Amino acid sequence: MSGDVPLAGVIGDPIGHSRSPVLHGYWLRALGLRGAYVPLHVRADDLAQVLEALPKAGFRGVNVTVPHKELALSLAAEVTERARRIGAANTLTFLPGGGFEADNTDGVGFMANLRAGAPGWRPEAGPAVLLGAGGAARAVLDALLDAGVPEVRLANRTRARAEALAEVFGPRVTVRALDAPGLCAGAATVVNATTLGMDGAGGFSLPLDGLEAGALATDLIYAPLDTPFLQAARARGCATVDGLGMLLHQGAPGFARWFGAMPEVTEALREAVLAA
Ligand code: NAP
Numbered sequence: 001m002s003g004d005v006p007l008a009g010v011i012g013d014p015i016g017h018s019r020s021p022v023l024h025g026y027w028l029r030a031l032g033l034r035g036a037y038v039p040l041h042v043r044a045d046d047l048a049q050v051l052e053a054l055p056k057a058g059f060r061g062v063n064v065t066v067p068h069k070e071l072a073l074s075l076a077a078e079v080t081e082r083a084r085r086i087g088a089a090n091t092l093t094f095l096p097g098g099g100f101e102a103d104n105t106d107g108v109g110f111m112a113n114l115r116a117g118a119p120g121w122r123p124e125a126g127p128a129v130l131l132g133a134g135g136a137a138r139a140v141l142d143a144l145l146d147a148g149v150p151e152v153r154l155a156n157r158t159r160a161r162a163e164a165l166a167e168v169f170g171p172r173v174t175v176r177a178l179d180a181p182g183l184c185a186g187a188a189t190v191v192n193a194t195t196l197g198m199d200g201a202g203g204f205s206l207p208l209d210g211l212e213a214g215a216l217a218t219d220l221i222y223a224p225l226d227t228p229f230l231q232a233a234r235a236r237g238c239a240t241v242d243g244l245g246m247l248l249h250q251g252a253p254g255f256a257r258w259f260g261a262m263p264e265v266t267e268a269l270r271e272a273v274l275a276a
Contacts, residue, residue: 004058005034005035005036005058006034006035006036006058006060006258006259006260007035007036007037007038007057007058007059007060008024008035008036008037008038008059008060008061008062008063008254008255008258008259009021009037009038009039009040009054009059009062009063010037010038010039010040010062010063010064010065011040011042011047011050011062011063011064011065011068011072012039012040012041012042012064012065012066012067012068013041013042013043013044013066013067013068014041015039015040015041015065016039016041018039018065019247019273019276020037020039020063020065020251021037021038021039022272022273022276023247023248023251023269023273024037024251024255025037026269026272026273027251027255027259027263027269028259030263030264030269031259031261031263033259033260033261035258035259040062042068044067044068044071047068047071047072047075048075051072051075051092051100054094055094055098055100059094060093060094060257060258060259061091061092061093061094061100061254061257061258062092063090063091063092063251063254064089064090064091064092065090066135069088069089069090069104069135070087070088070089072088072089072092072102073087073088073089073102075100075102076089076092076099076100076101076102077095077098077099077100077101078095078099078100078101078102079101079102080101080102080103080104082103082104082107082108082142082146083102083103083104085142085168085169086104086106086107086138086139086142087138087168088104088135088138088139089102089103089104090103090104090105090106090250091103091104091105091250091253091254091257093254093257093258103253103254104139105249105250105251105252105253105254106136106139106140106246106250107139107140107142107143107146108143108249108250108253109245109246109247109248109249109250109251109252110139110140110143110220110246110249110250111143111146111147112245112246112249112252112265113218113241113243113244113245113246113248113249114216114218114241116245116249116265117218117241117242117245118216118218118239118241121189121216122188123144123147123148123149124148124149124150125188125189126150126186126187126188126189127149127150127151127152127153127186127187127188127189128144128149128151128152128153128187128188128189128190128191129152129153129155129176129183129184129187129189129190129191130144130152130153130154130155130191130193131155131156131178131190131191131192131193131194131196131206132155132156132192132193132194132195133154133156133158133161133162133164133165133193134161134193134194134195136193136220137154137156137165137193137194138165140191140193140220141154141165141169141173142169144189144191145169145170145172145173149172149189150172151172151173151174152169152172152173152174153174153176153183153187154166154173154174154175154176155175155176155177155178155180155183156178156194157178157194159175159177162175163175178206178207179206179207179209180209181209181210182209182210183207183208183209183210184208184209184210184211184212184215185209185210185211185212186210186212187210187211187212187215188215188216189215189216189217189218190208190211190215190216190217190218190233190238191217191218191219191220192204192217192218192219192220192221192227192229193220194206195221196228196229197219197221197224197227197228197229198221198223198227199223199224203228204227204228204229204232206229208232208233208236211233211236211238212236212237212238213236213237213238214237214238215233215238216238216239216240216241217229217230217233217234217238217239217240217241218230218240218241218242218243219240219242219243220243220246221243222242222243222244222246222247225242225243225244225274226242227242227243230242244270244273244274245265245270247273248265248269248270248273249265251263252265
């Protein structure tokens with residue numbers, strides 16, 4: 001590789017589990033572009049220094065993942081509106097004059113996956129139930145409200161966390177208990193943004209009370225791909241969308257900025273990432 005090959009990467013601690021290098025590597029090959037995308041293991045104490053040095057070494061930008069999403073936002077020279085609303089960054093682009101712009105593409109990735117997996121889905125069809133109030137839930141909440149969902153029932157184990165989000169996102173968000181009677185009654189959309197059902201994190205035991213056939217259920221978890229939550233929803237007659245596409249779609253805006261071409265999310269890409 002010559003010195004002017006565009007570089008990008010993903011920063012986290014740990015980073016070995018990240019599928020982003022497979023994702024971006026696939027797109028670089030599929031589009032026949034020069035470039036490289038690498039995993040970077042960086043501790044929080046070193047993040048500011050690393051982000052200052054990377055553009056000097058040819059990096060156009062980086063993704064940031066756990067636990068750096070909030071810290072990266074606080075270090076940014078420019079912040080997109082949606083990253084500010086979500087309170088975390090996952091896509092950083094270095095600026096010609098120094099510093100970087102922080103964006104958050106988790107919400108657009110979530111929505112692109114939902115629309116691709118359920119083309120008939122309409123935001124205005126009815127309330128959404130959002131299980132979880134962590135970092136990913138915050139991006140999903142922003143995307144659902146931005147799309148025009150009339151009400152989001154937000155249910156989280158730690159109620160105070162859900163209440164803090166409702167405070168920020170306004171009156172279309174109502175806080176419920178995870179086991180509230182009728183939590184899912186009349187809901188058009190139900191989203192699992194908890195870690196319940198993740199490989200190694202135990203099963204999914206929430207009652208989903210009132211969930212009706214005809215609702216659309218989607219999980220953010222993609223390992224396993226067919227989660228206990230999706231199975232429970234299907235058993236009640238719901239259509240389901242798995243979480244892998246969110247990971248794939250959230251990567252596309254960064255790739256386009258850094259490598260200069262908009263990539264596609266295809267079945268072959270899904271298979272390549274699953275096989276990795
Ligand atoms: P996080 O900030 O750690 O939040 C975890 C959430 O799960 C919190 O709401 C937490 O509730 C809840 N939770 C954990 N254990 C629970 C239990 N035993 N019972 C009930 N609730 C429980 O994590 P995150 O970053 O938001 O990620 C959430 C999930 O989304 C993860 O599985 C992650 O892999 C997935 N994700 C997927 C994508 C994608 O591209 N598909 C992107 C981002 C995240 P408390 O507030 O009470 O702790």
